[in-house]
Each structure stands twice: as structure tokens, then as C-alpha cells.
Amino acid sequence: MSEFKGTKGKWIFDELNFKVKGSGDVEGMTVIANVSPKMDYSRGSGTQYANATLIATAPDLLEALQCLQTAIRYAAENNTLHVIDKQDIDLIDAAIKKAIGV
Secondary structure, three states: OOOOOOOOOOEEEEOOOOEEEEEOOOOOEEEEEEOOOOOOOOOHHHHHHHHHHHHHOHHHHHHHHHHHHHHHHHHHHHOOOOOOOHHHHHHHHHHHHHHHOO
16 A cells, blocks of 8 residues: 655644644644635635535545555455455544535
């Protein structure tokens, strides 16, 4: 499995400043993306908020996809049905819920 080359660790959406942040050197956080609520007046800040939330979920979604990839690869190589662990299913469910704002 290839290693993620972006900012390591969890990413969060700083709702006050409309910035997606991750682990870093400055006050423990680094800005990954600025998401201005004024970028597109036709859609409003609700859309910008949803976009920023999805961006902040990227590492979680990548981890969930990697779990699925491992299970599918195992099943294909062994010509068998591989059952995904409950812990992995929980991780996948949590990533999807975070991405869609549930």
C-alpha cells in the first residue's frame, strides 16, 4: 500500500475561519485549504461549508478505501470471499458520515 504524501494525521474544518487544517508546526496545525464563504455568492456559505467538510474528510476516506482495497485484493488473490472486519466497517461508515455531514 502506498503512503499518503500529503499532510499526515486527521484534518479538521475550522468553521470560524473557513480553513481546513491538519497536523503541522504552527500551533500544532497547518492550513491545508482556505474555503471562503464568499467564493460563490450564488451558492452561499452552506455549499462552501459542505465542500470544506468533504475536503477535511479526505484522509478518512483514503483510509476507508485502503481497507476495502485490502479486502478485495485478498479475496481476488485467494479466490474466496473475504469478510471485512467489524472495525473496518465502522471506520468506513464513520468516514462516509463525516464526508456527507451526518
